[in-house]
Amino acid sequence: MVKHAFLGVQHSFEEADVVIIPIAYDSTTSYGTGARFAPHCIVYASTQLEFFDRFRGNVGEQMKICTLDEFWPSKPPEKAVREIESLIKDIIGGGKRFVVLGGDHSVSIGVFNALPPLSILHIDAHADLRKEYEGTPYSHACALRHALDRHKVVQVGVRSLCEEEAQLMREGKVKTFFGDEWEAEEVVKCLGKDVYITLDVDALDFSFNATGTPEPGGISWRKMLHLVEKLKDKNVVGFDIVELSTSDLCSPAAYACAKLVFSMISAFWYGEKT
Numbered sequence: 001m002v003k004h005a006f007l008g009v010q011h012s013f014e015e016a017d018v019v020i021i022p023i024a025y026d027s028t029t030s031y032g033t034g035a036r037f038a039p040h041c042i043v044y045a046s047t048q049l050e051f052f053d054r055f056r057g058n059v060g061e062q063m064k065i066c067t068l069d070e071f072w073p074s075k076p077p078e079k080a081v082r083e084i085e086s087l088i089k090d091i092i093g094g095g096k097r098f099v100v101l102g103g104d105h106s107v108s109i110g111v112f113n114a115l116p117p118l119s120i121l122h123i124d125a126h127a128d129l130r131k132e133y134e135g136t137p138y139s140h141a142c143a144l145r146h147a148l149d150r151h152k153v154v155q156v157g158v159r160s161l162c163e164e165e166a167q168l169m170r171e172g173k174v175k176t177f178f179g180d181e182w183e184a185e186e187v188v189k190c191l192g193k194d195v196y197i198t199l200d201v202d203a204l205d206f207s208f209n210a211t212g213t214p215e216p217g218g219i220s221w222r223k224m225l226h227l228v229e230k231l232k233d234k235n236v237v238g239f240d241i242v243e244l245s246t247s248d249l250c251s252p253a254a255y256a257c258a259k260l261v262f263s264m265i266s267a268f269w270y271g272e273k274t
């Protein structure tokens with residue numbers, strides 16, 4: 001058992017299909033802090049997971065995962081974004097699938113910049129489309145604004161937004177499905193073939209969630225897993241999970257995140273396409 005490797009098993013970078021990238025960064029968090037400790041907690045919780053997936057059997061045995069050492073970006077957000085962009089470009093260049101464990105949502109900006117144009121599925125309680133927030137365009141609240149020019153953005157779970165963001169939705173700059181008022185099939189239809197998923201855990205229901213910016217009315221566990229299964233026919237190049245806020249190694253929320261990451265890896269990269 002390797003404690004600091006996802007699922008407790010470490011493959012070399014060369015032989016890995018999937019690279020886990022823990023990014024310990026929460027310099028732009030505006031309310032509850034602690035997201036920088038989340039990657040460590042998610043990886044630790046993952047060592048407690050069963051390798052058995054209900055839909056695909058003992059799939060954990062087939063997974064070739066390399067968990068990188070935790071990356072601690074520079075404090076200034078514009079510098080952090082550039083460092084993350086270059087890190088992700090190196091991984092994509094090697095043809096690997098990848099999972100970023102945040103960190104606050106600003107870590108995703110560097111990933112969006114590194115990706116070739118594709119569809120981004122943004123699962124979040126917040127629209128995150130502000131041009132600037134608390135004096136910086138690199139805030140977690142601006143994350144998806146950076147994606148609009150180069151990528152197609154489809155949002156799911158949104159239930160907190162401002163007038164500036166509602167205007168972008170009215171102009172058709174982004175497609176938004178609110179709260180849990182959607183069916184997985186209609187969401188998937190809006191996406192192109194190549195997809196990146198950015199998942200802010202505050203999109204999800206409180207009962208398995210610990211986050212710095214909570215909002216009531218989240219997506220249920222069952223509905224989230226159903227969406228994951230419906231996404232498996234897309235070419236998912238990578239995904240991130242951000243804004244978990246805990247330093248508790250045995251946090252139920254960290255365990256839920258680890259289990260969700262496992263289910264997503266299983267469905268996207270080790271499942272039969274239909």
Ligand SMILES: [Mn+2]
Nearest residue numbers: 125126200202
């Ligand atoms: Mn959010």
